[in-house]
Amino acid sequence: MNINEPDIYQKARERMVQTQIAARGIKDPRVLAAMLKVPRHLFVEEALKDQAYGDYPLPIGEGQTISQPYIVALMTEALELKGPEKVLEIGTGSGYQAAILAELARWVYSIERYPSLARRAKKILESLGYNNVIIKVGDGTKGWPEAAPFDAIIVTAAGPKIPEPLIEQLKDGGRLVMPVGDEWSQYLIKVTKKGDQLIKENLGAVRFVKLVGEYGFEE
Template structure:
């Protein structure tokens, strides 16, 4: 958990407004997710020149041709994981670390894979500066998952894949949830997969648009 006093942050009002106008108004109901989104200082995960736009209803560039997702999409995907606080979570696509910080507020352990070394380093710095010590980041091919740490109670993929990578399904614990955008280069469907005793169950949560998931089981670079 983050040790700093968020209430001393002048951006706290902007976060509260973001939660009410962008999340609650669109049907995000998980109280723990709403609290996490109101606590984590999103503006610290974007470039300094863009900090004034950090709580707007849109994604923002974070360098390396990558983006930080729109707040509503972060909340929607996080809520779909149904986290209670005891879980071991795998994130594919650390970016600047914002989604991992949200997950760190909601789960026991977070493992995040980022293929771009510069972004992985930035995510580590951001998370360490905010004292999130339950997150581990490595550089690698996210489509292969993190077999040494499997199984995972929840897996979130923050890039678009043409199909669900089989290694991620293999690393999902019984009862676990996987959230991933699946589709072509231009539009995808946010897909929730649950590993049940009877097999995989699929739930489709609507359209979305993400950068490509590059890797052995995603798009070629």
């Protein structure tokens, strides 16, 4: 992180973590520490920097968004990361969620549909020293079979159902978090894989951009 970073952002991050995240029940100390550390304002456009720590999503181009901080924290906490894991992220977007994951896991594999977003995210992550994030451009609904299996999978776009390849690429005992529903009504679903069984938990109503791909929505 830039040591010349204005103190204004440090204070804004502290306020974000206290009022938007901890106050809403996020308890994992590692997640709170990561949210406090990662400079969210570097992942948004220059013109939106003053809004980076607001309690809402922001546009990042290509019709995509950087998720509301609380949702990032909620999804991350649900993955139950302890440190040695290999995580798959579907939808790199700005790269912010990948940076949070990189603080908490050994490896982060991230797939993005839009080359322009992938390039920008890669540049920001590298500039911040996150050398444990691997990004590729492709159809995230197919997962990343060459790097599977994964301890945890996070999908940052909503699909009509959980893509079968992602279930197959999840380790036994692994956790997957994804918004599921149609364009207007979605729920954040956590899946824990226990042998052939999938234990599902509803974490509440959410609103995400559409997951487009072979096992998601059509273009």
